[in-house]
Amino acid sequence: MSDASQPTGPSPSQAVNRQVVAATTVPTDRPLTEADIDALMAYPAGEPPAMVINAIDVKKIYRQGTHETHALRGATLDIFKREYLSIMGPSGSGKSTLFNMIGALGKPSEGKVYIDQVDIAHLDTNELAWLRCRKVGYIFQSYNLIQVMTCLENVTLPMAFAGVEGDAARERGIRILKLVGLGHRILHKPAELSGGQQQRVAIARALANEPEIVLADEPTANLDQHTGQEMIELLARLKDELGVTIISATHDLKMLQQSDRILWIEDGRIVRAAKPSEVDFSSKEFDH
Amino acid sequence: MAAIPDQTKLPFKVALDVVLQGIRIRFGRSVVTISGVILGVAFLMSILSGIVLKEGVAEEDELRLEIQRMQNFLEAETGLVADRSFAVIPVGPLSTPEARFLERLKRSQASEIRLHDPRGLLTPAQADRLRTLPPDRLMEQASGLILMGSAAADDLDLDITTVMTGARQPVIALSNPRATPPAPAPGVSVIRLSRELRPEEIRAREEQARKDRFRDLWIIAISILVTVIGISNAMLMSVTERFREIGTMKCLGALSAFVRRMFIIESAIMGIVGGLLGSLGGFLFTLVAYLVTYSPGLVFTGLGQGLGLLAFAGAAAVVIGLVLSIIAAIYPANVAARMLPAVALRSNV
Numbered sequence: 001m002s003d004a005s006q007p008t009g010p011s012p013s014q015a016v017n018r019q020v021v022a023a024t025t026v027p028t029d030r031p032l033t034e035a036d037i038d039a040l041m042a043y044p045a046g047e048p049p050a051m052v053i054n055a056i057d058v059k060k061i062y063r064q065g066t067h068e069t070h071a072l073r074g075a076t077l078d079i080f081k082r083e084y085l086s087i088m089g090p091s092g093s094g095k096s097t098l099f100n101m102i103g104a105l106g107k108p109s110e111g112k113v114y115i116d117q118v119d120i121a122h123l124d125t126n127e128l129a130w131l132r133c134r135k136v137g138y139i140f141q142s143y144n145l146i147q148v149m150t151c152l153e154n155v156t157l158p159m160a161f162a163g164v165e166g167d168a169a170r171e172r173g174i175r176i177l178k179l180v181g182l183g184h185r186i187l188h189k190p191a192e193l194s195g196g197q198q199q200r201v202a203i204a205r206a207l208a209n210e211p212e213i214v215l216a217d218e219p220t221a222n223l224d225q226h227t228g229q230e231m232i233e234l235l236a237r238l239k240d241e242l243g244v245t246i247i248s249a250t251h252d253l254k255m256l257q258q259s260d261r262i263l264w265i266e267d268g269r270i271v272r273a274a275k276p277s278e279v280d281f282s283s284k285e286f287d288h
Numbered sequence: 289m290a291a292i293p294d295q296t297k298l299p300f301k302v303a304l305d306v307v308l309q310g311i312r313i314r315f316g317r318s319v320v321t322i323s324g325v326i327l328g329v330a331f332l333m334s335i336l337s338g339i340v341l342k343e344g345v346a347e348e349d350e351l352r353l354e355i356q357r358m359q360n361f362l363e364a365e366t367g368l369v370a371d372r373s374f375a376v377i378p379v380g381p382l383s384t385p386e387a388r389f390l391e392r393l394k395r396s397q398a399s400e401i402r403l404h405d406p407r408g409l410l411t412p413a414q415a416d417r418l419r420t421l422p423p424d425r426l427m428e429q430a431s432g433l434i435l436m437g438s439a440a441a442d443d444l445d446l447d448i449t450t451v452m453t454g455a456r457q458p459v460i461a462l463s464n465p466r467a468t469p470p471a472p473a474p475g476v477s478v479i480r481l482s483r484e485l486r487p488e489e490i491r492a493r494e495e496q497a498r499k500d501r502f503r504d505l506w507i508i509a510i511s512i513l514v515t516v517i518g519i520s521n522a523m524l525m526s527v528t529e530r531f532r533e534i535g536t537m538k539c540l541g542a543l544s545a546f547v548r549r550m551f552i553i554e555s556a557i558m559g560i561v562g563g564l565l566g567s568l569g570g571f572l573f574t575l576v577a578y579l580v581t582y583s584p585g586l587v588f589t590g591l592g593q594g595l596g597l598l599a600f601a602g603a604a605a606v607v608i609g610l611v612l613s614i615i616a617a618i619y620p621a622n623v624a625a626r627m628l629p630a631v632a633l634r635s636n637v
Contacts, residue, residue, distance in 0.1 A: 096630075105539065105630040118292055125544055130295040132629070133541020144536040148313035161541035163296035205540070 052212055052245050053079040053102050058111035059268075060097050071097040073268035074111065081212070084239055084246045086256050089265035095249050096217070098265060102247065103138065103215045104131045116212060133161050137206025137244075141218040143198045145190040151177060151201045152186040158208040176204045179241075180234060196227035203234065207242065214238075216248035220255060232258050253286055295543050303546060307554045317526070318558070324522025325562025326569060328515035329609040333570030335511040336601035339504050341578050343597075344590025351385060352586075358389045358463060358481040359396075362432065365459050365479050370397040372431040372456075376418065378409040379444055379467065380437025386463045389481075390414060390436070402426055406444065409437065423447075427455040434461045434481075440468035448473040515608065519562075520616035523555050527620035531627065538629035551621035552614060559613025563606035571602065 060072040072094045079085055079102070089095040100106040101113050104120050113120050116135055123131065132138075145154050155173040159165070164172070177186050180200040190198050199219060206214050216235065220228030232255050239246050248255060256262055257276050264272040311318045363369060374393065382390065393401055394417055403410070403418035404426050410418075423446060427433060433451065448470050452458050458476045462469060465482035472478070485493075534547055578587045591598070 100630040103539075106628055123292060126295050127292040129538070129541050129543050130292055132539060133295060138539045140536075144532065144539075146533055146536060148310055153309075157537070158540040160298065160302055161296065161537075161543075161546075163298075165302070209541075 050081040051078050052081050052083075052116055053077075053247075054112070054114040055098070055102060055108075056112045056114075058098070058101055058108045058113055060094070060101065060106070061109045070268055072101070072108070075265070075268070075270050076111075077263060077270055077273075079213075079245060079247060082239065082243050082245055083261065084236065084259045085248070086259040086262045087247065087249045087265060088251065088256070088262060089249075093265050094268040095265050097268075099215060099217060099247075099249055103136050103213075104128050129161075133158060134209045135211055135213060137208070137211040137214045139199070139202050139206050139214065139216040139219045139248075141221045143190070143195075143202045143222075145198055145201055145205070147190055150187050150189055151182060151193070151204075154190070154201055155204045155208050158205060162209050164209075173204075173208070176207050177201070179207075179238070180204045194227075195223050196230060199223060199227075199231055200234065203231075203238070207238065207244070210242070211244065213245045213247065216246065216250075218249055218251075220250065220252045228252060229254055251286075253281055256286075257281065295541060297543065298546055300549075303549045303553055307550055307557065311554065311557065321522045321526045322558050322562045322565070324518050325558055325609055325613055326566040328518035328612070329563045329566025329605050330570035330573065331518075332508075332511045332515045332608065333567040333602065333605040334574045335507050335570075336605060337571045337574045337598055338578075339508075340594040340597045340601060341574060341587065341590055344592075344594040345578065345582055345586055346590075347593060348586050348589045351388065354385045354482075355389050355392055357483060358385070359392065361479065361481045361483075362434075362461055365461070365477070366431040366457055369393065371399050373400040373402065373429060374398055375402040375404065375421075375426045375430050375433045375451075376436060377404050377426075377433065377444070377446070377451075378407070378436045380439035380464070381409055382414070382436050383438070383464060385482075386436050387414060389463060394418070400430075402430065423451050424453060427452050429454065429456050431455075431457045432459040432461055434463055435467060435470070436463045438464045438466040440470075442468070442470055446470075448476060452476055512608065516612055516616070519559075519609070519612045522558075523613060523616040524620050526554075527551055527617065527624050531624060534624045534627065535629045538627075544625035548621045548625040551617050551624065555613045555617030555621075556610065559610035560606070562613070563609025566609060567602045567605035570605070571598070 055075055055077050058072050058075045059070070062069040062071055075094070075098055087095055087098065097106070101108055101120075102115070104115055104123075107113075107121055115131060118131070120128065120131070146157065149157065152170065152173050155176055156165075156169040159169040159172065174183070174186055177183055180203050182197060182200050182204065185193060185197060190201065193201065199222075203214075203219075206216075214235075219235070220231050223231060232252070235246055235248075236258050238244065248259070250256065256279070259276060262274055262276060262279060263270055359369065366372065376390065391414075401418050402421045403415060404421060404423055405415065433455075448460070452460075452473065452475075460470065460476060460478045461481050462478065463481045465480070465484060467480075469478045534542075537547065538544075575587070575591070578590075
C-alpha cells in the first residue's frame, strides 16, 4: 500500500464543470468490456464518461461531546455508470462512512456528494428518502431482512414505499425473486432460509425499485466460500443484465477479482485505485 | 441539478397493514408488550373497582346493621319476635331501612304480622302476606305496634287506647328516627327503634370519610403512576429492540412520518386491547377477592349499587390505558423516526 497515488477523482473545480457535461461514452446496450473500463480509467484525459456518483473532497466529522472523530478527511472519487467498484479498507478506515455518504444514508460535514448529479447536501430527509427508495439498493452483511415478513413481502416493501402496491408489486416481486433464483421460496420467512438464500432475498429487495446503484456492504462476509462465489456470480450477472452500478465494500478475493476497479481507503482518505489486472492478489495484503 | 420529488406519502391503510401483520407474526412479543399494558391497567382498575365495591359493601353492611339494631331494640322491649304477633301502621312512606326491616319481620318466625293501612302507603309487594285488620282488632294478643314512616302518628286520627285494646304487651315502636310520637296514653310505652347519632359520632364519621377519600385519591394517583411506568417500559422496549428494522426500512425509503405513524398505530392497538383486557381482569380479580372476604350476597348487592360507577371506572381505565400507551410511544417513536438509517442499522439492541 506504499503505492499512495493521488485519488483518481478530479479536483473540485473540474468536478463542478463536469456537472454541465452530460455526454457519455459508455455503451448502454451491452456489458462493459475491458476496453471500456480502460477508457473510463483514462479519464480525465479523454472525453468525460457518464458518472453516477461524484464525491468531491468529502469530510465527515462525528462529534461526541467535545470529542471529534474525523471519519473522512477529504475523499474524492467518481463512480461510473455500470461499473463494478470494490472498496477495501481496514475497519475504522472510514469505509463505512464513505459508503453511507455515497448511499445517501448520511450527509457529509464538508465537501459534496452528487448522486446522479444531485447534491445530497441540499436534500431534506424527505427527498433523501425518495433517493434511497428509487436510486439506491442496499445489501447488508447480515442481510437485514425483516424477519416477520415473507420473502415476497420483503421485496415488495420498498415498492410500497415508492407507491407501487397490489398486483403490480406482487408481479414485479415474483419476477425479481425468480431472477435471483428464489422463485420457489417466495412465501417463506427469512428464518426458514439458508444464509445464501437470505442474501439472495436481500439482493432481490435491493433491486425492487430498479435502482441505478446497488450498494453492498461485505455481502459475502457471512457466507461460506461456495455460497459467496454464487453471490458474486449473481451480482455480476445482474450488473450485466440490468445495467446497474455495483459498489461493494469487501475483502473477498473473488469479489475483488470480479470487479472493474478497486479503491483502497485508509485513515479517511482514498490512497490507491487500481484495476484487478494491476493488482498482485498473491501478496501478503490479501492473506486472511 | 435534477429536481427530486417528495417521497410518496403512504396512506394510513399501508401503515395499519404493516402494523397488524407485525403484531400477528410477532405474536409472542406482542403478547409480552400487551401484558405490560394489561398489568398496568388491571392494577388501576382493581384499585378503582375495589373503591367502588368497598363503598357499596360498606353501605349494605351499614344497612344490615341498622336493621339488626331495629330488631334488637324491639326485642329488648317485647322479647324475641318468634311466635309473637305484631301490628304495623304506616304513617308515612317507608324509608329503605324500614322497608328492609318489614321484610325481615315477615321472614322472621313471628306468628303473624297485621296491617292497618288507611292511606294505602304500602306497595302491594310490601303488603303481601300481611293480615289486614280493622283498628279495634289490630292488637288482639299482639306484642307490639310498629308505626312506620316519618309523619306524625296523630295525623291518622287513631285513638291509641282503642287500638291498644286487647294487646298482650302495650308497646308502640317508632321505626323512623324522624317520626313524631303519638300523644301519651296510660299504660302504653313508646320506644324508638332507631338510634340518634351523637354529634361527636357524626363528626368522627365525617372525619373518617374525609380520610378515606384522601387515601383513595392517593392510591389512585399511585396506581396511575404504576400504570404509566409499566406501559412506558413496554412501549420503549418494543421500539428500541426494533431499531435495526427501522434502519432497514429507512434505507428502503421509509419516511420518518411513516415510521412514527407505524409505532403510534401499534401502541394504540396495544393500548386498546390491553386496556380492555386489563380493566376486565382487574375488575374480576377484585370481585373474586371481595367474594372470598365478604358474603356473596353482600358483595353482589354492593355491586348492584355501584354498577354505574364501575362502568365509568372501566371506561376510564381503558381510556387511560390507550392514552398512556400512545403518549409512552411518542418519545421512542420520535427517536426511531429521527434516527439516521446508518445509525439505526449499527445499533445492536
